[in-house]
Amino acid sequence: MENSFEKGSERIPTKEEVMEVVFRFDANAVFVGELSDERGIYLLEAESRDEQGDRVEYVYQRKGTFPDQNSSLETVIHVVYYDGEVPVGGKNIATYKSETGEWESV
Numbered sequence: 001m002e003n004s005f006e007k008g009s010e011r012i013p014t015k016e017e018v019m020e021v022v023f024r025f026d027a028n029a030v031f032v033g034e035l036s037d038e039r040g041i042y043l044l045e046a047e048s049r050d051e052q053g054d055r056v057e058y059v060y061q062r063k064g065t066f067p068d069q070n071s072s073l074e075t076v077i078h079v080v081y082y083d084g085e086v087p088v089g090g091k092n093i094a095t096y097k098s099e100t101g102e103w104e105s106v
Contacts (some may be wrong), residue, residue: 011061014041015044018041019046021077021094024105025058025079025094027091029058030047031072032038032100035066040062043068043070044060044099045058045060053079055081056081056082058080059077059079061075061076061077061078074096076092076096077103078091078093079091
């Protein structure tokens, strides 16, 4: 869904904008999937491999509460690191500022 504004004036990033930010952190990341509601994308996943061949997952989560019962207090992109198939760590790498339409690296 290409809608980039929520009710009111809160802007929602498009899939392309989210992937552009992911590519800043990992040029080899590949889009895996997304979930959307009437306002646009609320969850997007991309993944890559590290130097050892283990999976690195990037997860975009939009601010709000969603049909699948997930919720987030802010719009963010997280990275999750794996050892084999086991997640072993992760962190928030970018936060979206809807007032300016800009991503802030964390």
